[in-house]
Amino acid sequence: xxxxxxxxxxxxxxxxxxxxxxxxxxxxxxxxxxxxxxxxxxxxxxxxxxxxxxxxxxxxxxxxxxxxxxxxxxxxxxxxxxxxxxxxxxxxxxxxxxxxxxxxxxxxxxxxxxxxxxxxxxxxxxxxxxxxxxxxxxxxxxxxxxxxxxxxxxxxxxxxxxxxxxxxxxxxxxxxxxxxxxxxxxxxxxxxxxxx
Amino acid sequence: xxxxxxxxxxxxxxxxxxxxxxxxxxxxxxxxxxxxxxxxxxxxxxxxxxxxxxxxxxxxxxxxxxxxxxxxxxxxxxxxxxxxxxxxxxxxxxxxxxxxxxxxxxxxxxxxxxxxxxxxxxxxxxxxxxxxxxxxxxxxxxxxxxxxxxxxxxxxxxxxxxxxxxxxxxxxxxxxxxxxxxxxxxxxxxxxxxxxxxxxxxxxxxxxxxxxxxxxxxxxxxxxxxxxxxxxxxxxxxxxxxxxxxxxxxxxxxxxxxxxxxxxxxxxxxxxxxxxxxxxxxxxxxxxxxxxxxxxxxxxxxxxxxxxxxxxxxxxxxxxxxxxxxxxxxxxxxxxxxxxxxxxxxxxxxxxxxxxxxxxxxxxxxxxxxxxxxxxxxxxxxxxxxxxxxxxxxxxxxxxxxxxxxxxxxxxxxxxxxxxxxxxxxxx
Numbered sequence: 001x002x003x004x005x006x007x008x009x010x011x012x013x014x015x016x017x018x019x020x021x022x023x024x025x026x027x028x029x030x031x032x033x034x035x036x037x038x039x040x041x042x043x044x045x046x047x048x049x050x051x052x053x054x055x056x057x058x059x060x061x062x063x064x065x066x067x068x069x070x071x072x073x074x075x076x077x078x079x080x081x082x083x084x085x086x087x088x089x090x091x092x093x094x095x096x097x098x099x100x101x102x103x104x105x106x107x108x109x110x111x112x113x114x115x116x117x118x119x120x121x122x123x124x125x126x127x128x129x130x131x132x133x134x135x136x137x138x139x140x141x142x143x144x145x146x147x148x149x150x151x152x153x154x155x156x157x158x159x160x161x162x163x164x165x166x167x168x169x170x171x172x173x174x175x176x177x178x179x180x181x182x183x184x185x186x187x188x189x190x191x192x193x194x195x196x
Numbered sequence: 197x198x199x200x201x202x203x204x205x206x207x208x209x210x211x212x213x214x215x216x217x218x219x220x221x222x223x224x225x226x227x228x229x230x231x232x233x234x235x236x237x238x239x240x241x242x243x244x245x246x247x248x249x250x251x252x253x254x255x256x257x258x259x260x261x262x263x264x265x266x267x268x269x270x271x272x273x274x275x276x277x278x279x280x281x282x283x284x285x286x287x288x289x290x291x292x293x294x295x296x297x298x299x300x301x302x303x304x305x306x307x308x309x310x311x312x313x314x315x316x317x318x319x320x321x322x323x324x325x326x327x328x329x330x331x332x333x334x335x336x337x338x339x340x341x342x343x344x345x346x347x348x349x350x351x352x353x354x355x356x357x358x359x360x361x362x363x364x365x366x367x368x369x370x371x372x373x374x375x376x377x378x379x380x381x382x383x384x385x386x387x388x389x390x391x392x393x394x395x396x397x398x399x400x401x402x403x404x405x406x407x408x409x410x411x412x413x414x415x416x417x418x419x420x421x422x423x424x425x426x427x428x429x430x431x432x433x434x435x436x437x438x439x440x441x442x443x444x445x446x447x448x449x450x451x452x453x454x455x456x457x458x459x460x461x462x463x464x465x466x467x468x469x470x471x472x473x474x475x476x477x478x479x480x481x482x483x484x485x486x487x488x489x490x491x492x493x494x495x496x497x498x499x500x501x502x503x504x505x506x507x508x509x510x511x512x513x514x515x516x517x518x519x520x521x522x523x524x525x526x527x528x529x530x531x532x533x534x535x536x537x538x539x540x541x542x543x544x545x546x547x548x549x550x551x552x553x554x555x556x557x558x559x560x561x562x563x564x565x566x567x568x569x570x571x572x573x574x575x576x577x578x579x580x581x582x583x584x585x586x587x588x589x590x591x592x593x594x595x596x597x598x599x600x601x602x603x604x605x606x607x608x609x610x611x612x613x614x615x616x617x618x619x620x621x622x623x624x
Contacts, residue, residue, distance in 0.1 A: 017356065019270075019313070019396050022378035026361055057378075064380035064537075065361035067320045083282045084481065084527040085439040085513050121531045122364060123282035123481070124321050127439030127513070128446040137323035 038069035073116035074109040075160040085127035094131040136161040200451040215335040218296040226412030231349045238308035244419035246431035251404030254497040263391035271399040273314040278367040281480035283511030286435040287405040291325040295332035301408030320361040364535035382539045383583035426452030430496040441516035457491040471516040479508025481528045482588030484595035520615035521600040525593040526554035532589035543586030546577035560612035567604045
């Protein structure tokens with residue numbers, strides 16, 4: 001899918017903003033992700049063309065940063081922190097609750113394509129309001145099961161936060177007849193797990 | 197000593213993020229005053245104030261500024277808003293509440309060092325804060341504080357807001373510069389230090405958000421006023437981010453030298469659920485753990501260092517008696533493993549093996565000798581990695597082994613975590 005004209009104009013404008021056009025790579029990747037929901041190899045090729053830089057350079061940069069998505073995800077993005085300050089306030093239990101509420105595993109998308117969730121070990125900077133998660137980059141702090149239910153309910157019925165085209169995520173079957181593991185996949189060891 | 201709102205004094209004012217409200221509260225008076233001064237006078241003033249960087253290392257800000265080589269232009273100022281240290285959320289708070297204060301600080305610093313283009317590097321996760329800064333920049337431009345010949349004083353300054361995309365390593369100054377130049381965020385060799393050869397190979401000064409927020413107040417009230425606050429080597433105030441097992445977590449701005457006990461017990465309301473304090477960690481994920489016996493240590497760079505830890509970026513993570521210290525250390529090690537950029541072997545491989553060992557403890561598969569193996573890996577990383585990320589990944593786990601070695605032994609003898617039950621009961 002070629003980039004939309006406003007995105008292309010934006011990327012060209014970025015190159016002129018910085019003392020070096022290479023600095024425009026990360027903002028350009030953001031612009032692409034904002035428009036298309038994720039960053040494809042083709043889109044990176046287009047960025048390279050508009051900035052007159054080798055495509056390998058764009059791909060090298062994009063692959064370093066964890067926030068650039070390489071595949072389509074749900075309309076809404078939910079990230080729950082399980083680092084130590086959040087863990088102290090019950091983040092593992094909240095992640096497990098969220099997993100049960102959504103019925104899909106860490107990193108997967110709900111069957112209706114509404115929500116992709118994952119737990120993260122990278123602190124999101126809201127330890128004072130732990131346990132916390134980011135919903136479409138907005139901070140949701142002091143989580144409890146009721147709050148999670150309300151947020152999930154809202155997300156299932158609302159559109160994507162940005163004006164881009166609706167993303168088509170590959171739906172994953174909900175976890176059935178299988179004990180749901182804790183959501184803190186990034187932090188929990190896989191072996192010998194008995195806790196629900 | 198105690199609560200001393202300087203940066204946060206107007207934070208109860210509604211809509212402080214708007215230019216008009218900020219100006220009514222005395223905002224941009226510091227920048228106007230600074231423009232009446234010579235840049236060298238400003239550098240001297242900041243030196244005299246004793247302000248030390250609030251990002252982690254605590255380097256004297258005025259001294260950093262004076263490292264710039266004379267006569268080499270252009271030079272850049274980069275404001276480090278890549279706050280990613282687990283336990284820290286002060287920069288987010290300062291930006292959210294008063295983005296203009298951050299901007300005013302940047303303008304003063306830029307004028308002092310003779311730079312005409314400044315950057316703010318904000319972490320990708322802070323999108324609402326990015327937007328707040330963007331609005332502030334637009335307002336300031338309209339208000340005549342940014343652009344050509346600002347306030348008719350013949351000084352040109354512009355600010356570029358640059359959003360990162362999820363990489364802890366980019367908080368390290370040379371990695372931040374690499375990232376700002378569009379590359380993978382890997383650190384560079386020092387020397388040359390950024391003040392000599394930084395962004396785009398030009399002399400560059402990097403200051404933390406909280407550091408620049410101090411500047412308007414220093415210019416307004418004078419170096420002596422600032423130096424009268426705090427301790428002999430730690431002047432002014434600090435915003436402490438308190439989290440974990442306390443009744444009132446949050447940000448507290450305290451005069452440097454206030455005892456840790458006052459922060460935890462008085463402002464934080466003590467340990468929650470009437471439990472006992474087991475340990476706490478000043479500075480953030482990287483820093484060594486301290487014990488209840490250290491509660492009377494002062495919140496000050498040097499005092500905390502003397503007690504065996506570091507003040508770092510101003511976090512205070514409190515852990516009660518039900519905390520599994522092995523699990524706490526495991527989270528941090530996993531974090532460092534995840535965030536290691538992969539450039540150097542000790543950090544890339546070392547954090548991986550430390551994380552594997554911690555998983556073994558958690559799963560009940562650890563063997564006698566694994567604690568020493570952990571220490572051995574720690575020694576192989578610390579002082580041998582390319583940048584401080586690797587070194588710092590070992591500090592907390594090694595300090596936990598020092599004080600809580602018995603918990604590691606219990607994980608081995610009980611084939612799993614002895615705290616699991618209590619923790620679950622705790623959150624139930």
